[in-house]
Amino acid sequence: MRLNLPFMGYWTVSQGYNGSITHKGEWGQALDFVITDDEQKTFQHPGTLPEHFYCFNKPVLACGDGVVELVVNHVEDNDIGEENLKENWGNTVVVRHAAGLYSKLSHLKKTR
Secondary structure, three states: OOOOOOOOOOOEEEEOOOOOOOOOHHHOOOOEEEOOOOOOOOEOOOOOOHHHEOOOOOOOOOOOOOEEEEEEOOOOOOOOOOOOOOOOOOEEEEEEEEOOEEEEEEEEOOOO
């Protein structure tokens, strides 16, 4: 089965497999993506609001055909500089592509 990245355009991996921040143990096969400008910054203006970040409010795509197994949409968006350690993955969509093959899209903006 062919899977695609869950976005359009040019993005950069900010944390890869077995990353040093949170991609450890059972989460070691995760990838985090950001949009950067020519100066490798991830935001414009002062970077104090979510809207200042290039990847905020961009469309998220399914990685491939499948069935939505789980939707989490109750986690409030973090204030810039704040962390939610209890619900670190934030709003999430899990798609089952085939038996035993899933994709999980996390750190999503809460939809109203």
